[in-house]
Amino acid sequence: MLADEALLDRLQRAAFGYFEHNINPRNGLVADTSRDNSPVSIAVVGFALSAYPVAVERGWMARDEALRRSLAALRFFRDSDQSGSPTATGYRGFYYHFLDIHSGARVWQSELSMIDTALLIAGALTAAMYFSADSADETELRALADFLYRRIDWRWSQDDGETIRQGWKPECGFLHYGWEGYSEAIVLYVLAMGSPSHPISGDCYRAWTATYQWENLYDHDYLYAGPLFVHHFSHAWLDLRGIRDRFMREKRADYFENSRRAVLIQREYAWRNPHEFDGYDENGWGLSACDGPSDEQLGLANEPRRLFGYAARGVPYGPDDGTLSPSAVLSSLPFAPDLALAAVRNLLLRYPEMLNDDRLASSVNPSLRGADGKAWVSAGHYGLDQGIVLMMIENHRSGLPWKLMRGCSYLRDGLRVAGFRGGWLLASAPGGAH
Amino acid sequence: MSPPPTPPTTPQDVYERERLAHVHPETWRNPTPAERYQLVIVGAGPAGLAAAELAAALGARVALIERHLLGGTCLNNGCVPSKTLIRTARLYADMRDARRYGAQAPADIPVDFAAAMERVRRIRSHLGGGDSVRKLAAAGVDVFFGNMQFTGADTLTVNDEKLCFDKAIIATGARPHIPDIAGLREAGCLTNANVFNLTELPRRLLVIGGGPLGCELAQAFSRLGAQVTIVQDKPLFLEREERDAAQMLSDAFARDGIEVRLNTRVTAVRVVNGEKLIDMVSDDYHSTIAVDVILTGVGRLPNVEGLNLEAAGVSLTHAGGITVDDHLRTANPRIFAAGDVCLQQQYTATATASAHIAVRNALFGGRQRLSDLIVPWCTYTDPEIAHVGLYVREANRQGIPVKTFTIPLHEIDRAVTDSEQGGFVKIHVRERSDEILGATIVALHAGSMINEITLAMVAGIGLRTLSRVVHAYPTQGEAIRCAADAWNRTRLTPRIRARLRRWLSR
Numbered sequence A: 001m002l003a004d005e006a007l008l009d010r011l012q013r014a015a016f017g018y019f020e021h022n023i024n025p026r027n028g029l030v031a032d033t034s035r036d037n038s039p040v041s042i043a044v045v046g047f048a049l050s051a052y053p054v055a056v057e058r059g060w061m062a063r064d065e066a067l068r069r070s071l072a073a074l075r076f077f078r079d080s081d082q083s084g085s086p087t088a089t090g091y092r093g094f095y096y097h098f099l100d101i102h103s104g105a106r107v108w109q110s111e112l113s114m115i116d117t118a119l120l121i122a123g124a125l126t127a128a129m130y131f132s133a134d135s136a137d138e139t140e141l142r143a144l145a146d147f148l149y150r151r152i153d154w155r156w157s158q159d160d161g162e163t164i165r166q167g168w169k170p171e172c173g174f175l176h177y178g179w180e181g182y183s184e185a186i187v188l189y190v191l192a193m194g195s196p197s198h199p200i201s202g203d204c205y206r207a208w209t210a211t212y213q214w215e216n217l218y219d220h221d222y223l224y225a226g227p228l229f230v231h232h233f234s235h236a237w238l239d240l241r242g243i244r245d246r247f248m249r250e251k252r253a254d255y256f257e258n259s260r261r262a263v264l265i266q267r268e269y270a271w272r273n274p275h276e277f278d279g280y281d282e283n284g285w286g287l288s289a290c291d292g293p294s295d296e297q298l299g300l301a302n303e304p305r306r307l308f309g310y311a312a313r314g315v316p317y318g319p320d321d322g323t324l325s326p327s328a329v330l331s332s333l334p335f336a337p338d339l340a341l342a343a344v345r346n347l348l349l350r351y352p353e354m355l356n357d358d359r360l361a362s363s364v365n366p367s368l369r370g371a372d373g374k375a376w377v378s379a380g381h382y383g384l385d386q387g388i389v390l391m392m393i394e395n396h397r398s399g400l401p402w403k404l405m406r407g408c409s410y411l412r413d414g415l416r417v418a419g420f421r422g423g424w425l426l427a428s429a430p431g432g433a434h
Numbered sequence B: 001m002s003p004p005p006t007p008p009t010t011p012q013d014v015y016e017r018e019r020l021a022h023v024h025p026e027t028w029r030n031p032t033p034a035e036r037y038q039l040v041i042v043g044a045g046p047a048g049l050a051a052a053e054l055a056a057a058l059g060a061r062v063a064l065i066e067r068h069l070l071g072g073t074c075l076n077n078g079c080v081p082s083k084t085l086i087r088t089a090r091l092y093a094d095m096r097d098a099r100r101y102g103a104q105a106p107a108d109i110p111v112d113f114a115a116a117m118e119r120v121r122r123i124r125s126h127l128g129g130g131d132s133v134r135k136l137a138a139a140g141v142d143v144f145f146g147n148m149q150f151t152g153a154d155t156l157t158v159n160d161e162k163l164c165f166d167k168a169i170i171a172t173g174a175r176p177h178i179p180d181i182a183g184l185r186e187a188g189c190l191t192n193a194n195v196f197n198l199t200e201l202p203r204r205l206l207v208i209g210g211g212p213l214g215c216e217l218a219q220a221f222s223r224l225g226a227q228v229t230i231v232q233d234k235p236l237f238l239e240r241e242e243r244d245a246a247q248m249l250s251d252a253f254a255r256d257g258i259e260v261r262l263n264t265r266v267t268a269v270r271v272v273n274g275e276k277l278i279d280m281v282s283d284d285y286h287s288t289i290a291v292d293v294i295l296t297g298v299g300r301l302p303n304v305e306g307l308n309l310e311a312a313g314v315s316l317t318h319a320g321g322i323t324v325d326d327h328l329r330t331a332n333p334r335i336f337a338a339g340d341v342c343l344q345q346q347y348t349a350t351a352t353a354s355a356h357i358a359v360r361n362a363l364f365g366g367r368q369r370l371s372d373l374i375v376p377w378c379t380y381t382d383p384e385i386a387h388v389g390l391y392v393r394e395a396n397r398q399g400i401p402v403k404t405f406t407i408p409l410h411e412i413d414r415a416v417t418d419s420e421q422g423g424f425v426k427i428h429v430r431e432r433s434d435e436i437l438g439a440t441i442v443a444l445h446a447g448s449m450i451n452e453i454t455l456a457m458v459a460g461i462g463l464r465t466l467s468r469v470v471h472a473y474p475t476q477g478e479a480i481r482c483a484a485d486a487w488n489r490t491r492l493t494p495r496i497r498a499r500l501r502r503w504l505s506r
Helices: A004-021 A042-057 A063-079 A114-130 A136-151 A186-194 A202-209 A233-237 A246-251 A255-272 A326-330 A337-350 A383-397 A400-406 A409-417 A423-427 B014-023 B046-057 B072-077 B079-096 B113-131 B133-138 B212-223 B243-256 B348-364 B392-397 B413-417 B446-459 B478-490 B494-504
Strands: A167-169 A214-217 A220-223 A364-369 A375-377 B037-042 B062-066 B141-145 B148-150 B155-158 B161-170 B174-176 B204-208 B227-231 B259-261 B265-272 B275-282 B285-291 B293-296 B300-302 B335-337 B377-379 B384-389 B402-408 B424-430 B436-443
Touching (some): A004 A337, A114 A136, A114 A233, A114 A400, A186 A409, A220 A246, A220 A255, A233 A383, A255 A337, A326 A337, A326 A383, A383 A400, A400 A409, B014 B113, B037 B046, B037 B348, B046 B348, B062 B161, B072 B079, B079 B113, B079 B212, B113 B133, B204 B212, B212 B243, B212 B293, B243 B259, B275 B293, B377 B446, B384 B446, B413 B478, B436 B446, B446 B478
Parallel strands (some): A214 B402, B204 B293, B227 B259
Antiparallel strands (some): B275 B285, B384 B436, B424 B436
16 A cells, blocks of 8 residues: 555646646636537636645646746736637636637637736736746736736726625626625635735625534534535635734634534545445545536436436535545545545555546546446646645645745735735735735 | 406305305494494404404494405414415325325325315314404494595594594505516416415416415425425525525425425516416526416505595505504504504514504503514425514624524434424523523424414523423423523533542542
């Protein structure tokens, strides 16, 4: 059996392989999934930009190659069509969620996405913090990241409302999906509040946090959100250990501790297994946003379950169709290392079919078995899964992404406007060099 | 343009004749008015009837005026018929779902819609007897049927007969609002006011509006065999309720086979070859569906027309309802209002409770406040969604630190034995105390379960006491005690635990 460190290294290296193999090197854009004809997801590009520094430090990619790829992506976004037309790439500094991998034009009539733009720009800022040399290329990279960040009109994205809207389309304007309750959006709000050019106010953050629910579930107090990825994504870039906003001060906790409790609750739920699915127990958990078996199974007669495709599965109210996300388990590593490792090892042992090229599939459903007796496994790989796995393993191993972003004055300013105090924020002066 | 189709009328059967005999007998002759009434009540829905019964019991000289039928919306085309129909619909759903309970599903389950509606009329007629004209008259209430108008600050007329009053309560209720959608009136639509007159099941039904009424009837008609589409212009159903509850309802609708269209607006209705074509838009997605019947449930309008309120010095809000203060007094200190005509919360329980406040304040110069009322409400879908008190977002906005004790029903034996795990009890307490601020329950009988929380809130009982209340086992109500137990366990901080350990190992 591989030692923990060797196992993590292998999984992390394989996750990085996703970004090596699914990129258009001409423009630095990365596909959403490894499936044929997959478009680009701008969030996955953000993860790629964050992954290159890790790969350089771990010796998986030469610095100049990482720099070249990062520059290609940032130059593409700088030069992209920002007219907001139905076939543009973006508008007001934001970008459409899905783009053509060759032309970079909007596809699938996707929305201009605030959260996905935030994940992209978090990646750009990570690259800017890492490539700090005085060379012409690295200087250009930092200027590009700064330009792209300052170009985003965060205030516009409020649509005169109290909080940031989820999306916009040229065909109909702002989308009307509700976005209440705790979500992965802390990084979005922090970036929006830290902006030197179009900042939103702290009131906006407070209006969002007013929709939070602090719940006691299975004897754990936590800030409730059902799907596990919600408890991970902002933490890929933000070191939220020991720093607290007003809400967390009142609750005498912090977001990092909260994610740990979310893991305990997921584990407890799977152990209780209310819907009696196969493979759920103390080491079989991970309900999160992931692919699912519905497309393959809809034609089956007498299928008693209701199966979902790509959906944000959550605890305790579902949806729960027996599908688990191994990458959500692995991404819990910084918060609950022992529990996450035990569960990942267990899943790998039970369902070796979920590992392909050493990379984790998006999801596994042990209740659905094929003729060969193997569990249903999502085909191919998803960039978001590989990105969050790579980042969270690195945060667990070396803390490099956190360290880089603690140095980013924009994020520090954003955190302060949000009301975060204490911990490492105390030690860093307001403002300062970016 | 052809005139709008005539809405269905109530079948004139034995039950209908019996109902009318209770709530508006053909042979009724209005009494000769007394010289002066201590209290005149305008409108005989739940608020008006409750006010009349209380005032008469207190010994006041009371007149009750009704334009149409005693019982109002609740009895005639609201809670009573809808809950009756929902029960039949649930039976059909259970029959189809028999395998879930280890039972054999009948091979063929034909729906007898006419029988279901006949049961509605029978039960409505039976319950109408409880508030019949004769019972009211026997209790000493002078009941007048007819059109009423105020003629001064303390006078009014009913069919030109003059009545003088010391105090009056306006309880004329509200009626369905027909949304302003191009082509809707021409195509014709049903509301709660006439949907219970149907005798044939519509094959394809469109429900506009995802509030309590729209949700309840969409599910009921779906279970009775109609192909139902429900359109709601918000991201979730029941927009006031908390997200998890509304999401559970969406999931339940999907299981029932209802086509759910959230974030969607109906832009136009067209009639082509006898079919109603519904044009809809959701952000940038335009679509059209064909239906046979449209039901709307998108809000209600207060009934204030024709009352000549100006003569009485009673003023209206921007929304068109009667302006009242927290004591339910209108701009005319002699006149009070109660129920849907003046309240935002349009529930029968609120109407009745507000009527009691209005009577006490009117007759005895009381200072009871509407804002002191703790009123639970419930949407009677499957599962039911019940709420009382504050929502978390309200507490957050008011700066009240709040913590929620959540018990998923899969933790409760009786919910599991009944295969009804899809639900929860959430009790919101003031942080670091056991004071209950509010609760939401999603369960098959959430409406009944919420009463325990309401009792606790009214009596000032906290979770500490609730945890001492032995609940019958196994019942779904145990979820409330489980939440209280969870609260109790949070008192066992590591320091107290250590102290206990030391004491136990003396």
